[in-house]
Amino acid sequence: xxxxxINSVAGRGSTGHLCxxxxxxxxxxxxxxxxxxxxxxxxxxxxDFPGNAAAALNTILFNRNGLSNHAETARLIEKIREFQPDLxxxxxxHGYYVNYEDLFxxxxxxxxxxxxxxxxxxxxxxxxxxxxACNCDRxxxxxxxCPYPFAYPFSIFKQGVKxxxxxxxxxxxGLKRLTLVTPSLWLKERVKESFLKEENTEVINNGIxxxxxxxxxxxxREFSLLxxxxxxxxxxxxxxxxxxxxxxxxxxxxxxxxxxxxQYERYANTTCxxxxxDQKELAKAYSxxxxxxxxxxxxxxxxxxxxxxxxxxxxITYQSGGSPEIIDEHTGFVIxxxxxxxxxxxxxxxxxxxxxxxxxxxRRSEALYGQKRMKDAxxxxxxxxxxxxx
Numbered sequence: 001x002x003x004x005x006i007n008s009v010a011g012r013g014s015t016g017h018l019c020x021x022x023x024x025x026x027x028x029x030x031x032x033x034x035x036x037x038x039x040x041x042x043x044x045x046x047x048d049f050p051g052n053a054a055a056a057l058n059t060i061l062f063n064r065n066g067l068s069n070h071a072e073t074a075r076l077i078e079k080i081r082e083f084q085p086d087l088x089x090x091x092x093x094h095g096y097y098v099n100y101e102d103l104f105x106x107x108x109x110x111x112x113x114x115x116x117x118x119x120x121x122x123x124x125x126x127x128x129x130x131x132x133a134c135n136c137d138r139x140x141x142x143x144x145x146c147p148y149p150f151a152y153p154f155s156i157f158k159q160g161v162k163x164x165x166x167x168x169x170x171x172x173x174g175l176k177r178l179t180l181v182t183p184s185l186w187l188k189e190r191v192k193e194s195f196l197k198e199e200n201t202e203v204i205n206n207g208i209x210x211x212x213x214x215x216x217x218x219x220x221r222e223f224s225l226l227x228x229x230x231x232x233x234x235x236x237x238x239x240x241x242x243x244x245x246x247x248x249x250x251x252x253x254x255x256x257x258x259x260x261x262x263q264y265e266r267y268a269n270t271t272c273x274x275x276x277x278d279q280k281e282l283a284k285a286y287s288x289x290x291x292x293x294x295x296x297x298x299x300x301x302x303x304x305x306x307x308x309x310x311x312x313x314x315x316i317t318y319q320s321g322g323s324p325e326i327i328d329e330h331t332g333f334v335i336x337x338x339x340x341x342x343x344x345x346x347x348x349x350x351x352x353x354x355x356x357x358x359x360x361x362x363r364r365s366e367a368l369y370g371q372k373r374m375k376d377a378x379x380x381x382x383x384x385x386x387x388x389x390x
Contacts, residue, residue: 001026001382004085006076006103008095010037010045014303015091015119018206021371022089022378029083031076033097046075047097055096056153063127063155063164066093066100073099077106087382089115094122094129094153104171113385115378117181117204120300123172124194126165127151127158132298132320133235140193142166169195179385181378183301184322202381206301207374210366212279213310215358217287223351224253226289226313228282228304229296230275232260237295237318243340244293245270248347255285286311290354291347297337299323305332310365312358316346326369330360 005023009016010032023030023041030043034052037043047069055068076098080088088107093100107114120129126143128136128151136147143165146158173195180201182188188201229236241264245254250268261272276282286292292308294317305315305326315332317323324334335342350356 002085004029004083004088006031007091008033008097009035010043011039025379044079047072052096059153059155063158063160065153069099073102086386087113091117101171108175111176113177115179124196126161130298184325186322187300204377207369207371208306210310210370213283213307215287215312217284220288223290225291225293226285227256227293229258232258235297240295247340247344283311286313289313291316296323306369309361312361314356314361331364
């Protein structure tokens with residue numbers, strides 16, 4: 001089996017690591033658009049900085065994300081023809097590196113089996129990768145006059161949202177042998193409300209390293225909390241975390257990790273740390289806390305929840321996106337968005353008498369969220385697709 005992967009990056013970031021892990025399963029080629037790759041899997045960067053910069057500028061000024069990079073996409077198509085894959089597995093197509101209309105026109109002509117893992121909602125909106133935080137449902141019919149205040153890939157004026165929606169709809173539908181994969185049931189349900197609703201869609205949860213993320217430190221003697229995000233934005237719960245810290249008992253220690261965490265230094269008993277790539281240190285932070293607090297307002301399937309359970313720490317999260325799917329009644333609590341009063345009461349109750357234990361958290365992570373389980377699911381999907389073709 002020969003599989004060609006397409007993603008914005010390779011060997012870095014969550015999607016880049018995922019592609020690399022999957023590529024190690026068989027004869028593969030990683031095709032990517034940004035950064036450098038120094039891993040062991042054969043790889044091909046088909047863009048250069050000027051092409052990326054021009055695409056980014058076109059996106060920022062005119063909301064034409066994915067509509068530049070004609071020459072770069074032609075190089076990708078040439079490489080696909082040269083490699084002659086049995087199957088193509090695409091991931092993030094946004095990221096200033098590929099022309100989605102050119103790519104899908106080729107895929108429709110070539111009639112190759114295609115797996116497309118959607119890590120967010122960008123594929124079926126006219127602008128944003130998520131919309132839950134601003135309570136928008138225009139993706140169900142037609143995007144227009146986008147209410148989203150800021151989104152990646154960012155556009156200053158968000159012009160042409162309706163046009164982008166229609167061009168994506170035309171490009172992404174009509175591919176004969178397309179299988180969509182979503183990491184969460186929540187995202188699959190959103191797909192089934194969009195113009196991609198007729199496409200075959202499977203759910204394969206993302207996986208983490210259970211060897212890296214495991215109980216690596218003793219629990220703090222005092223009841224303590226951890227809040228973690230790659231970047232503390234409103235969508236990731238920054239404003240609600242402020243409210244929680246104002247209202248909760250200030251004697252409870254809270255560790256806050258992520259870019260922008262310094263905004264919380266003024267609160268009593270907080271330790272604020274910048275985002276780190278040191279996974280061993282992260283595992284220790286998860287392990288020491290009594291709860292991970294995840295106040296995300298929009299998320300597909302947050303990795304922090306899986307990592308926390310693997311380290312034996314239960315999760316308290318909002319009823320938003322795919323975040324609640326990761327836990328059950330033995331491994332965490334789900335509360336309504338913005339209900340800080342309910343969160344403060346729950347924390348007070350758990351401080352007096354914790355009702356969840358580390359062993360249940362670890363067992364759930366081992367049963368559902370290991371990398372091997374994820375890779376086996378993708379390998380089975382590849383086999384099924386190719387067997388149907390033969």
